[in-house]
Amino acid sequence: MSQTTPNASLPAPPLDSPTDSPPSKAAVLHLLDAEITLLSQQNLNSGWTSWALAGALGTLLWFLLGQWEIGWPKGQLWILSFIAINYCRLSTVFVFATFQARAPHRGSVTRFQLGPDLWGKQRASAVFWIIQHGVICWGLLKCSPPSFALWSGLVTSGVVVSVALMLFIFSYTEFPTSSADVGSGLKGFGLLLVQVVVSAFAVIPAVATGVALVELSPQLIEIKIGALLAAAVFLAEGALDSGTGRVVIDNLIRIRRELALGGLSPQEAARHVEIEFLGMRVPDVFRDAAQDFLQEAERIKGECLGLSRQVESALAGVRQDSSLTPVQKGDIVRAALNAHRQSVVGLVDEVKKLHGRLEVIQSKSRLFASASPDARVAVGVVLTTLNSGYGAAHSVFMALHESFTELVSRAVPLSL
Structure with a gap:
């Protein structure tokens, strides 16, 4: 899945979109x-x-x-x-x-x-x-x-x-x-x-x-x-x-x-x-919930990237320190991973909650199942944006989680 940063604002709908400059x-x-x-x-x-x-x-x-x-x-x-x-x-x-x-x-x-x-x-x-x-x-x-x-x-x-x-x-x-x-x-x-x-x-x-x-x-x-x-x-x-x-x-x-x-x-x-x-355009119906969702997805993605950098930085410092014995290096790796374990567990819960919010918005979109084809297209555009935002955050989290799990399983001197 792509890790590109999604736009935090909803895309313009295919119809009824004002193109003039903002009114005074x-x-x-x-x-x-x-x-x-x-x-x-x-x-x-x-x-x-x-x-x-x-x-x-x-x-x-x-x-x-x-x-x-x-x-x-x-x-x-x-x-x-x-x-x-x-x-x-x-x-x-x-x-x-x-x-x-x-x-x-x-x-x-x-x-x-x-x-x-x-x-x-x-x-x-x-x-x-x-x-x-x-x-x-x-x-x-x-x-x-x-x-x-x-x-x-x-x-x-x-x-x-x-x-x-x-x-x-x-x-x-x-x-x-x-x-x-x-x-x-x-x-x-x-x-x-x-x-x-x-x-x-x-x-x-x-x-x-x-x-x-x-x-x-x-x-x-x-x-x-x-x-x-x-x-x-x-x-x-x-x-x-x-x-x-x-x-x-x-x-x-x-x-x-x-x-x-x-x-x-x-x-x-x-x-x-x-x-x-x-009346409301399709993006107006989802605007508040969708923008909150995208902002939360960006926040979780940022936390995952930040935590990943912290772990990599700590491990890189251990690898470069030649004065440490293999046993000492192993102890430092385990201590660093244990210090970040709770943060990873917390991110697991937050990603689950984010997915639950996505399901709520998707269930709301089903109310438009009998709407006009143009309205259904607009709903599809909104959902595509939300899925992209969730996919980017989830992809970064999964990379962090897999890397962290592998480091935990190999937290021995040989892992360095």
Whole structure:
């Protein structure tokens, strides 16, 4: 194996690599100010400020408490009203989101976001959807509508709970997700088929529960309470969505503050902004772990070379000293080897730990097995660099270990 010193920095990836000169501090600060202002304005344009949401939720709660004081309707039709109206609202959102015209695709199959960065922002929303549709499933079982309405609702809400639970779990994992839009490769009939299936998934339980509700002839007050509860759920979702949008602004403010105070260089700040909006490149995913690994490999390699020189220097001095008898030379050789034995044993453990760290990074790279060919090539480049660094350190260590073992076995006057 080659003993050349590996580069301590990761190689440039094959795609998405900026080739321009590093940006100036003023340019990055200007970009951050512009993005923070734009995102803050977009949040305000939605009309849902925290005060507006709190006031609307408070008003709905007041109405519901007033109705409780007047007299809550008997039976379970108000629960079925809430479920039917909520399904109608969700189906409208699903249909419009599925069929609406989208901007040209800007994502990249060579950029990724890890679970905490992508799904961590949706963690509260995922918990809310789990609770919401868990309550809906309980309500369906309690109301016992006709079988089609019951099972269509249970299946839809069960799938929603499963997806939300999966996203919640992913928010704590390092699983890389491509920044390209989901379904961006679908066109023509395939895209239409997916749109119809997704829309039907949301519309069928809305129609089924709505028809079941009409057949049971609910009172107006029961429909009113169901509508108020559905509106409260809608406002709660709006509050969570507004909080999600605020996370990006807070991240940009943190990056700007660290840049202004000298905690980040302009190039590092620009990379953080790039990751925030475009996602991570493959080297970004492995950057910290890989650079620490290469630095540790270089340190172990240096210690092996230094120890080897010390042993050779001590033995060379003994060989050149003609005043010593063969027995004295043998004693000095054994003493020198014993003095360095503990260092060699320690290096054995460190090389084993280094190999364990390499296996951890290699296992993480398997998460990209289903990524695009270009991303897999970039992963291969990173792993080649790491294997080269480990191979160089391991080769030097093995040469030291074999030499030391041979000297120990021959630590007699004849060995000189």
